[in-house]
Structures are given as structure tokens and as C-alpha cells.
Amino acid sequence: MKKMNYNMYFKSKSRLFLLCGFILLWCTRCKREDMLLYTDGTAAAPAKVSGIKVANQPGGAFITYQLPDDPNLLYVKAVYKLGSGEEMTIKSSYFSDTLKVEGYGDTSAHEVKLYSVGKNNKESESQAVSIKPLTPPVMKTFESVSLAETFGGAVVKFSNLAKANLSFIVMSDSTGRGDWYTVNTFYTKADSGRLTVRGFKPEERRFAVYVRDRWENKSDTLAKALVPLEEFLLDKGKFKEVRLPTDNWQGHSWSGVSTRTMPFLWNNVWNNGSDVFHTVPNSGLPSWFTFDLGNKYVLSRFKFYHRAGNNNDLYNNADVKLFEIWGSNNPNSDGTWASWDSVGTFTSIKPSGLPLGQVSNEDIQFARVDGEDFDMPAGINAYRYLRFRIREVWGLAQMFYISELTFWGAPEKDN
Template identity: 40%
Template structure:
């Protein structure tokens, strides 16, 4: 009897609650309100491959965002901006023609205002600027293309060449946001062949294709067995038994043995440098060095920033008289992970060696001096495991 006394009010309360929930179904709280008014006072700022729109928002408490629609390459692209800001940037234009843009104010219930129609005309996009600047020339073992990208757009520069059947094949793809630069494809015979290059951005805008018939310049890896120490008075001495000839013994351990000796210095004067002979006078095309790998990769005394200098008549007092700077280099970790953390890609680069290209016009030299400016940990001594040089012996 007592149980029935308490059960009945509870049961009735639950029924009333469920009924109330049913009758007050949750929906957009501005469902009954009209669409917001349009944006106004629109100004347009042309940018490279983009435009920035600034506008006055409608005075509507239910406004959620503003969107713009524009047709590019046959596709309607939509850009949105929160009601917390009064501007937006529309990106991805592949040329400098005029485009029709429709701008809408949108409420929290996705009610859309009447469109505002405007015309915009972007500045030259990075994909066009880069294409206009392309310079494709024969190089050691292949071809080199240079480019400019002042807006630092995200670009892919695609190099192609023909296979034995005469069909175009991708030789390499170079991703860049640099304001200027160059890259090379190599490994080809010295016979004339066609190379081509075009530029593409992340919106799949593509440039025309530059095609040239080029004759790759002869290149070979210089014979390591001819390398010799050429110790000068200001050079850094070896330490802990890790001597210079170790770096041209040809033994590449590929992250398997951090104890295999390379060339190691002790703390002292900074920066530090060392000198050796190539055994021949050569016009250099590229250089590769191997750092100490595995868990030591991109840490400790591994070289981060350096310079390569060349000479044919080094000053006997160890000064820099008679030396020419050939190359500035920096070791870059592909993953960008903190020091001590390495990805598979990081370790693959350590195993393959880090490669640097000598600029066009580099003079032929016999003697090399590597000047170490910075190590990965900031330590004022360094180690290096292997070096290799490519080019052509000077006549």
C-alpha cells in the first residue's frame, strides 16, 4: 500500500516530463527569424593568386558566418569567415582574369541572405610568376631549373624527360615555398635529350610547359682513394683516434653502428675547419656527407651549418688567402621533430647522405677546406662520418 502511494506520483511526474520534452523539441533557436541582411561596404585588395575582401557585417544577432562563392577552373569554390571578423581571403586563382564572386551572410539556422555580386581581379599568382622565371639548363649528369617565387606560394615544380620509347616520364618533383631556388635531375648520359618543366600549386592550377633539348655534362664521383689529408697550421686536429682518412674509406654504416670511427675534433677554437686534397683538380657538381646516425642523428656534434672552400694554391700559414667559398650548407631534418626524436624519413636521409649542389660557375679546385659553423647541439667540436664529391676532372 505504501509502495503504491509513492509510485503513482513518480509515474505521473515522468509522464509529464516526457510529454513536455515531446512538445518542446529542440531545434534552431532562430528558425522563425528571417534571413540576415547582406554584407555591405565591400572593398577588394588584390593579392598574388588571391583577393582579400573587407566588408561591413549586417546587424543581426543570429549571424553565424559570411561565405563567398566563385567559379575557378569550372569548379565552384567556397570560402567562409566567422562573424567574429569582417574580412576573408579567397585563394587559389590561377591567373589574373576578372572573376565573379557572390557573397552571402548566413544565420545560425543556415538561412542565407541575398547575394552581393562583385568582380575581383587577383595579382599574378605564384604559379605564373614561377613559370615566367623558369630557366632550364644542362648540368652535370642532367639538367637544372631555377625559379623565382616572391610570394612564397606552395608550389610543385615538375621536371620530365622522355624514356626510351619516346614517352614523357616524371623525372622528379620539387616542393617549395622558397622565394627563389633551383633543383636538378641527374643520372643521365651525355647524349642530347629533351627535358621539360612545369609548375603546379595546391589548387591544381598548372602553368604551361617549358621544353628544351639539352646535352647533360659529364659527371662522375671523384675517386675517394686519391683523397689525402693536407693539414695546415690553423686546422683542427683530430681527437680520440677519429682521424680524417676515415671519412673517405667508403664504409657507410647506414644507422647500424654509431661506434664506427669518422673524423672527430675536440673543443677549442670556434669555428673549426679541416683541409684535404681531392688528388685531382676538378670542377665540382655536388657534395654529399654522412653524419653519425641512429639515435645520434641530428643531435650532439653532428654538423648543422658549414661552408666548403676551394683552392689550388693554399697559403702555407693556414690563412684564408687563396681560398674561394664554393658552397654554404645547412643540414635540415625532414620531419622537423625535436632533437632526439627521428622519423623513418630522417634516418633514411642519414643513410643516403645529405646532398648539396655547387652553384653554376664554381671554379675547378684541387684542395677542399670544410669550415664547420654550427653543430646540432651547439657543441664547439664536431664529427663527420663520410664525404663524397661529384664533378669532372679539369683538363
């Protein structure tokens, strides 16, 4: 009995010593952290950086330097003003020897002031550094901009090799006397593209475009008098589903909704997550479907509306990315391709350029509400039947979904 009491006594003592050890270790760690965070309010400001070098970049510069051997140093900062008058402050911790300054809209010389900042928030005297930015993306991109007439309006083509976040503001003169208004503002970081404004009569009208970046730097303005090409909105009431062998026309159903078949593509409803043509999961890719326009048309362009609903479905999963359009006036009933002409290959563009699974408000507006515009190749023949061949979707799904398709063009002229 006494032996058992001794064991219990020593076990209790061991636990007590172990607990004290943990407390002592915790206190020691706290004390070390306190020492690291401790600042001397009476200490002088840290020494200046030295060995400053400038590497000019488009719209800014990289500034490198040697850090002072000063235990009080917390970070180095750069202070400068943009052309708009806005003051910018950029900071870099004592783990780095480089600062990146950006936001300039020209190639003039600019002054940047460097400061060393201590843990007590005291700043060293400023050091003036002169930089001379290279041509900024907003100006470089504008050099590539072209403006031309297209069906129902104007088209802007551009090259943005820096993939900078830019806005393209397209305007029109409403009276012909310089009463300009903004028709649309496009946001993109794509390396190239075509931007179109539509809805104009085939009458001469002045259009203009300029480029703006996120620091409100603006390019010059390109203006032209253009005559939009005449076109007509095709009557969707004449569209009909065609079921050919090898086609994927079987629709999918979920959560009690009716089967989402092809006619949902032309019911004039979009920006609705359930109102889509949705093929059966795991039905495979590439995949194609066929429909009848009701008459023969020379097509000028079309709008492609992406599926709404969950943001994870946009530019992801089964959302169509790469597809072909084929045309015919007398398709073979066996579903083979010999009676079909290739009209064109089209790639969906994500304006923001964000990674898979991420979308911006501009992406949502562009894809679901406004619809993604595609121009047909010039000089194509008139066709009554169209065949869409889906080659690739944005995600990994083996199916596809499309909310709506809208077409413009002109009826075939009688010879």
C-alpha cells in the same frame, strides 16, 4: 564546553553558506553560457553584409564588408570555384570583416558568392561579387624559370618572390619522340634556387619543366634540347684524412659508439644517425678540416648528406648551414691559409622554409636520402686537397656534424 560547540556550529554554517554561494555562482555562469549559446530555430536568416569592397591579390583577393547589426549572425562565408572545378568555402566569424579567397591560376574575372550565416545555421540570400586576381605565384615564378645543361644533367633556376609553396616537375624525353617521363619533383617555398637532375650521359636529350601549386594550377612547360656535361664520380677509396694544426679533426663518441671521425664522410653510408663525422661538443665555430682526394681533379659538383636520426638534429643544432671550400695542391704543414685558394661559399637550403625545429617529409627526403646538391663555380682549378671551413650551423651548437660527402668532376688533363 558550550562555547566550543557554538564555534563549531557557526564554522559549519559559514562553510555551508560559502558552498551554496559557489553553487549559485556556477549555476548563474552556466545559465549565462546557455543564453549565449541559445539559438532560435524559428528566427529568420541574418541580413546580408553591405559596403563590399574588393582588393585583388596574386591568385585571389581580399573581400571586405560591413557586418549587419543582427544578434543572430554567426559568420560570413564565401563560396567559389577554382579552375579545376573544385568548390571552395571560406568562413570568417562575426569578429572579422574580411575574407581571403585564393587558389586561382589565372587573371580572369571570377564570381564569388557571399552568405551571412546565423547561429541557427540559416543562410541569407547569396551576393555575387566579381574579382579579378593578379598574376598568381605559379605563373609569376614560371616567368623566371630557366633550363640549362649542367654536369651530368640539367639545372632549373627560379625566382619565387612570393615564397609560395610550389612544385617543380622536371621531365625528360626517353626516346626523343615525345615519350616524356618525370625525372624528379621538387617541393619548395624558397624565394630563389637551383634544382638539378643528374645521371645522364653527355648526349643530346630533351628536358622540360613546369610549375604547379597546391591547388593543382599548372604553368606552361619550358622544354629544351641539352647536352649534359661529362663528369666522373670520384673514387672515395682514395680519400685520406689530413691533420693540420688548427684543424678540427677530433671526433666525438656517445652511447658506446666508436669515435665519429672524418673517414665517416666517405664510407658510402648515409641516412644513419650514428654514421657521421661529429666534432667534439663546444669545440667552437668557425671550424675547419682537411682531406686528400688522392689525385688532382677539376670538381664539378658535390652532394652533402645531412645527419639522420632525430628530426631535431635536421636543420637544427649542429647541422651545417654555411660553409666554405678551399683548395690546394701543396698545403703548408703549419696549417696556415697562405697556400690555399678559395673555391666557393655555400649555403644549405631548407626546402620547406619552416621555422627552426620543424621539418617536412620533403625536407627529410632532400637532406638525408637524396643529398643536397651543390655546383662548383665554373672555371676553377684542379686540386688534390680540400679544406672545409664551417662558418655557421642551423642551431646554436658550437660543433658540427656531416653524414657523407660525394664529389664529381674530371681528372686534371695532361698538358
